[in-house]
Amino acid sequence: MAKKGDIVIDIEKCKGCEVCLAACPNDVLAIGSEVNRKGYRYAVKVNSDCIGCANCAVVCPDAVITVYREKK
Amino acid sequence: MKELRLMKGNEALAEAAIRAGADAYFGYPITPQSEIIEYLMAENPEERTGMVVLQAESEVAAINMVYGAAGCGKRAITSSSSPGISLKQEGLSYIAGAELPCVVVNVVRAGPGLGTIQPSQSDYFQAVKGGGHGDYKMIVLAPATVQESVDYVKLAFELAFKYRNPIMILSDGIIGQMMEKVELFEQQPRLTEEFEWATVGKKPNKDSVIVTSLQLQSEEQEKVNLRLQAKYREIEKNEVLYESYKCEDAEYLFTAFGSCARITRKAMEMAREKGIKVGLLRPQTLYPFPVDAYRNLAGQLKGILTVEMNAGQMVEDVRLAVNGQTKVEHFGRFGGMIPSPEEILNALEQKIIGG
Amino acid sequence: MSENLITPENLVYKKTKSMTDRILHYCPGCGHGTAHRMLAEAIDELGIQGETIGVAPVGCSVLAYYYFDVDMQEAAHGRAPAVATGIKRVFPEKYVFTYQGDGDLAAIGTAETIHACNRGENILVVFINNGIYGMTGGQMAPTTLEGMKSSTSPRGRDVKTMGSPLKITEMIAQLPGTYFVTRQAVHTPANVRKTKRALKKALEYQKLNKGTCFVEIVANCPSGWKMTPVQSNKWMEENMFPFYPLGDIKVPEK
Numbered sequence: 001m002a003k004k005g006d007i008v009i010d011i012e013k014c015k016g017c018e019v020c021l022a023a024c025p026n027d028v029l030a031i032g033s034e035v036n037r038k039g040y041r042y043a044v045k046v047n048s049d050c051i052g053c054a055n056c057a058v059v060c061p062d063a064v065i066t067v068y069r070e071k072k
Numbered sequence: 073m074k075e076l077r078l079m080k081g082n083e084a085l086a087e088a089a090i091r092a093g094a095d096a097y098f099g100y101p102i103t104p105q106s107e108i109i110e111y112l113m114a115e116n117p118e119e120r121t122g123m124v125v126l127q128a129e130s131e132v133a134a135i136n137m138v139y140g141a142a143g144c145g146k147r148a149i150t151s152s153s154s155p156g157i158s159l160k161q162e163g164l165s166y167i168a169g170a171e172l173p174c175v176v177v178n179v180v181r182a183g184p185g186l187g188t189i190q191p192s193q194s195d196y197f198q199a200v201k202g203g204g205h206g207d208y209k210m211i212v213l214a215p216a217t218v219q220e221s222v223d224y225v226k227l228a229f230e231l232a233f234k235y236r237n238p239i240m241i242l243s244d245g246i247i248g249q250m251m252e253k254v255e256l257f258e259q260q261p262r263l264t265e266e267f268e269w270a271t272v273g274k275k276p277n278k279d280s281v282i283v284t285s286l287q288l289q290s291e292e293q294e295k296v297n298l299r300l301q302a303k304y305r306e307i308e309k310n311e312v313l314y315e316s317y318k319c320e321d322a323e324y325l326f327t328a329f330g331s332c333a334r335i336t337r338k339a340m341e342m343a344r345e346k347g348i349k350v351g352l353l354r355p356q357t358l359y360p361f362p363v364d365a366y367r368n369l370a371g372q373l374k375g376i377l378t379v380e381m382n383a384g385q386m387v388e389d390v391r392l393a394v395n396g397q398t399k400v401e402h403f404g405r406f407g408g409m410i411p412s413p414e415e416i417l418n419a420l421e422q423k424i425i426g427g
Numbered sequence: 428m429s430e431n432l433i434t435p436e437n438l439v440y441k442k443t444k445s446m447t448d449r450i451l452h453y454c455p456g457c458g459h460g461t462a463h464r465m466l467a468e469a470i471d472e473l474g475i476q477g478e479t480i481g482v483a484p485v486g487c488s489v490l491a492y493y494y495f496d497v498d499m500q501e502a503a504h505g506r507a508p509a510v511a512t513g514i515k516r517v518f519p520e521k522y523v524f525t526y527q528g529d530g531d532l533a534a535i536g537t538a539e540t541i542h543a544c545n546r547g548e549n550i551l552v553v554f555i556n557n558g559i560y561g562m563t564g565g566q567m568a569p570t571t572l573e574g575m576k577s578s579t580s581p582r583g584r585d586v587k588t589m590g591s592p593l594k595i596t597e598m599i600a601q602l603p604g605t606y607f608v609t610r611q612a613v614h615t616p617a618n619v620r621k622t623k624r625a626l627k628k629a630l631e632y633q634k635l636n637k638g639t640c641f642v643e644i645v646a647n648c649p650s651g652w653k654m655t656p657v658q659s660n661k662w663m664e665e666n667m668f669p670f671y672p673l674g675d676i677k678v679p680e681k
Contacts, residue, residue, distance in 0.1 A: 015454075015455035019657065022660075057440045061456060067441070068433050068434070070437055128509065170500075282500075283501060
């Protein structure tokens with residue numbers, strides 16, 4: 001079974017470009033309905049299937065995502 | 073230690089660049105100044121002092137290489153002649169805007185366009201008014217001898233770093249090509265200092281250094297402009313250089329810079345022999361212009377003749393300086409023609425005394 | 428069951444230190460930010476933040492010096508390789524890079540690009556090719572594809588009157604002065620990781636004094652291409668990559 005992971009999204013930096021959505025293997029991310037101070041609808045976590053692969057963070061043009069993965 | 077040599081103006085200037093402790097020369101050949109890069113290549117200062125010499129692909133590239141080296145806090149110099157100096161104007165504006173020190177030599181030839189390779193002073197406006205886009209000034213040094221070509225290189229680097237500003241040595245085809253006896257100053261050490269404004273690699277716990285002339289906010293750009301203007305006022309206060317000959321009893325005044333001043337001095341002597349009380353004022357800095365020197369003399373003068381190898385450029389600054397207190401006329405030869413002392417004296421008699 | 432994984436020992440990926448905390452001014456989904464970050468990561472993995480001097484261009488990445496936390500100089504349009512030459516010649520021990528777009532590198536700065544590479548200046552040239560002038564609002568670039576619409580080729584690039592898209596990277600690879608020439612992209616996790624490896628290799632090569640390293644990154648311009656970021660990445664794969672194929676073009680001889 002894949003390891004468990006988690007992400008932290010810096011919502012004020014997110015521009016809602018959706019590039020991370022396509023990169024996630026487990027559909028963890030979606031664009032929410034709330035907007036940040038710049039008026040962008042930002043990426044949010046919609047399930048707990050994150051495996052900490054960091055694909056979302058790697059393709060994020062705005063360095064918005066920090067990734068954690070359990071150590072085992 | 074005094075070292076006397078008989079040297080061509082361009083070669084002496086190149087030797088002075090090595091001796092001034094320059095870190096880098098970037099240039100591109102153009103007549104009548106190619107001896108500068110040729111001398112440097114032959115002399116191989118990389119071995120003598122560690123100075124870099126590079127032939128660039130264009131004048132544009134050369135001035136931008138100067139920008140890069142100057143941005144690292146190094147003594148960088150380039151040289152060219154009129155058409156090539158036009159190409160450098162973009163880079164000079166950026167250097168002035170980013171407040172970097174550098175030395176640019178213009179061995180002026182006649183224009184406009186490709187013009188002729190013969191000497192001229194027709195780049196006066198371009199040099200003293202800034203030349204490129206935006207409100208900026210360069211200190212402009214105008215050598216009249218091979219000796220001054222040498223001494224001004226050292227001075228130019230000092231001023232460049234004192235004010236973090238481009239300095240132009242405005243020579244011409246006569247000064248560049250003629251041979252004279254010259255006393256060379258001793259080898260100066262190259263810079264070892266690391267300047268806080270220079271890109272030398274980010275220091276831990278310090279902000280990174282950014283060399284730029286870009287300001288996106290008008291408020292910030294205006295602050296830059298005000299800072300530059302304050303610097304130019306300081307330069308105008310501190311750095312004026314000129315020479316005057318026989319001005320004490322003068323009723324008339326010749327004024328000329330660079331090679332033209334040498335010929336005009338002969339005309340002055342001829343006029344004196346005829347009993348005409350004429351002096352000569354030779355600006356050595358064209359910017360800052362010796363405004364007060366003209367203003368102080370204006371009251372005693374019946375007229376001023378500017379002698380220039382152009383169609384009348386410095387004459388405008390002389391008129392501004394005396395502000396109507398005395399008559400100011402211009403005599404010039406251009407297109408590479410050099411005025412004779414006789415025709416200068418004749419112009420004084422026709423345009424000023426008899427005019 | 429809901430144990431907290433967000434602890435320092437579990438950290439696997441965060442913004443690298445040679446990227447500043449400033450919010451990037453680039454449009455949503457633009458590849459510039461990712462390209463910046465990969466270069467910054469390469470710098471940090473090599474531990475050369477304090478020995479690196481970058482040169483920013485004119486174009487969208489004119490403000491690159493806000494985002495790279497290294498000493499940088501802003502060059503006039505197209506002149507970055509000349510500025511980098513000036514820096515590298517007085518500081519041969521430092522790591523010097525330029526970061527340039529297609530208009531800057533392949534149009535107005537063609538001479539500086541070719542001659543710096545031909546001299547084999549020991550610098551890294553990072554070339555962002557998105558086939559358009561983004562900063563000025565989507566005009567035709569030297570790399571705009573045949574038939575591609577832009578604000579100055581509104582009926583599509585007509586190669587008879589506007590010239591053909593310029594494969595400057597292939598040209599550069601012909602020069603004896605270049606040591607490593609590659610074309611990469613930053614639109615998928617795999618491509619991003621490859622790009623970083625290429626940039627890191629290029630910086631490592633700089634120590635060898637073997638010549639210019641040139642890394643082209645084919646990138647999207649959602650605003651200029653008038654597409655969503657995700658659409659633009661797909662369009663890039665379908666249209667840009669066939670003409671600008673990814674991969675190494677010149678690799679050091681073993």
